[in-house]
Amino acid sequence: MKIRTGVLSLMILCMFSLAGCWNYRELNELAFPLAMGIDKVPHQDEYRFSFQIVNAREIAGQKGGGGVVPVVVYSGTGKTLLEAVRKASKKVPRRISGQHMRDLIIGEELAREGMEEVFDLMERDPEPRLTTRVFIARDSDAETILKTLTPIENIPANAILGKLKTTGKVFAENYEVEIDDVIRGLLTKGGGPVVSGIKLSGETQIGPNRSILEQSDVPAELTVSGMALFKEGKLVKWMEDGEARGISWINNKVNSTIVNLDCENKKDAISIEIISSKTKIKAEIKGEQPLISINIRETGAVMEAMCSINLSKSEELRKLEQQWNEKVKDEVVRAIKEAQDLETDVLGFGEAVERANPKAWKKMEKEWDKIFAKCEVEVKVESKVRRSGEITKPYLFDLKK
Known part of the structure; x- marks a missing residue:
């Protein structure tokens, strides 16, 4: 009898919760x-x-x-x-x-x-x-x-x-x-x-x-x-422009973009489409100053060449990759300089320092804007051309022979 009473009480309580939505909106x-x-x-x-x-x-x-x-x-x-x-x-x-x-x-x-x-x-x-x-x-x-x-x-x-x-x-x-x-x-x-x-x-x-x-x-x-x-x-x-994209690179927000490179004294003659990009930020404390390391690894494809470059030669590809590295590094360094001049850490360097050395961060956080402005930053970019489209030699290569 006690069991039946308990079950009945539970059923009655459940009925209250199933009565409807008290705060419904049509x-x-x-x-x-x-x-x-x-x-x-x-x-x-x-x-x-x-x-x-x-x-x-x-x-x-x-x-x-x-x-x-x-x-x-x-x-x-x-x-x-x-x-x-x-x-x-x-x-x-x-x-x-x-x-x-x-x-x-x-x-x-x-x-x-x-x-x-x-x-x-x-x-x-x-x-x-x-x-x-x-x-x-x-x-x-x-x-x-x-x-x-x-x-x-x-x-x-x-x-x-x-x-x-x-x-x-x-x-x-x-x-x-x-x-x-x-x-x-x-x-x-x-x-x-x-x-x-x-x-x-x-x-x-x-x-x-x-x-x-x-x-x-x-x-x-x-x-x-x-x-x-x-x-x-x-x-x-x-x-704007490259500086804005530099922030995207630092904050690991680049999914794809276009990098224009010079060729044969012709400015912005080659377009490389970035297929993948990955950025890692690390921090270490040297003495009492933080050292920030930014490593960017990218792969891409040559999508346009308005000059007679022969991409079947590995030495030409290596030259392109080196030029590509310098272009990305330049945009990243410019973005860092702007942020440091403004003394505003929009780049996540403070978070990297805190992860690397919580004790040191505790001493720095109150004055981080001033410390951030003087941080030493090393930028390393490694890029690789994976594809050159459907051709390795543009028709301009044959025309100029």
């Missing part, structure tokens, strides 16, 4: 922003929070929705970020749910003043995913970026992320940085995060107009541009 009562933007309101001590919300009716292709833009941007302002979010709710007919956010865009003015408060909110709020990618709106504000429509991809948030993914895979001057990466960077002693920029160029005033989608030559377009370096939570410099 899908047709929610609005899903795929991108959010945060700006500092000019000449006011206020924030502006913007949401790029998908127009579900237009995306679904329902009849009667022709001419309707695929997204709508709502904004709210407030003394705090949360107040700005809640004020935006006055304009939105549904409850905003940030669970599917893909892009977080921060205006350049706010990034230069300091953005620690932004990520305090992002870390506390359970809705935004820490895997959301972060961008800095270069020479612009986040709201303007969010309002710009894009061809090919109907939803601008998807277009922005797609551009970053593509250029990160094939050119490596930019790479994906998530909210979690930025928070870790902000917590780094003597350093900071590195964040990709997104830039609006062309006829910026017509970016929100649907008419730009009806032209083959897009008058206003969004481009992934530069890497923003931070120190103490503030944007201090934009890195």
Whole structure:
């Protein structure tokens, strides 16, 4: 009898847990922003929070929705970020749910003043995913970026992320940085995060107009541009071209890229596509100063030769590899110099020192920005040409005989 009573009691308790979801939300009562933007309101001590919300009716292709833009941007302002979010709710007919956010865009003015408060909110709020990618709106504000429509991809948030993914895979001057990466960077002693920029160029005033989608030559377009370096939570410099790619090499973010080399007194006559790249950073303490060693190993293929080079000869390949090593080393050294001049360790050298010698790191961490600026760094690059395409001798070789 006691056993039956116990089983009955257990069944009754289970019924309470199966009664339903107490905090359920109906899908047709929610609005899903795929991108959010945060700006500092000019000449006011206020924030502006913007949401790029998908127009579900237009995306679904329902009849009667022709001419309707695929997204709508709502904004709210407030003394705090949360107040700005809640004020935006006055304009939105549904409850905003940030669970599917893909892009977080921060205006350049706010990034230069300091953005620690932004990520305090992002870390506390359970809705935004820490895997959301972060961008800095270069020479612009986040709201303007969010309002710009894009061809090919109907939803601008998807277009922005797609551009970053593509250029990160094939050119490596930019790479994906998530909210979690930025928070870790902000917590780094003597350093900071590195964040990709997104830039609006062309006829910026017509970016929100649907008419730009009806032209083959897009008058206003969004481009992934530069890497923003931070120190103490503030944007201090934009890195471009080879220096930006040098950061990617140091941080082991190069999947593939193109290296142009000189040939026969002709500048940038040979293009090598990097197939694989691996970077290892090691640190050791010499006396009281750290020595950082960066080792980069790469393989690649000759994809273009605008000179009469004979790649069937091993000595020609060795010359190319040596030139390739020097080119990569130059970009890496330039990136290191820029970071050291700014006294911001965006390269992970402090982490390498801590791994190698925790006791020494304890003594250095409070003054790491000053120590980092004077660190001795050795860069070694080992490259190997694995393929030369479908030919070893270009037709120019035979023409010049």
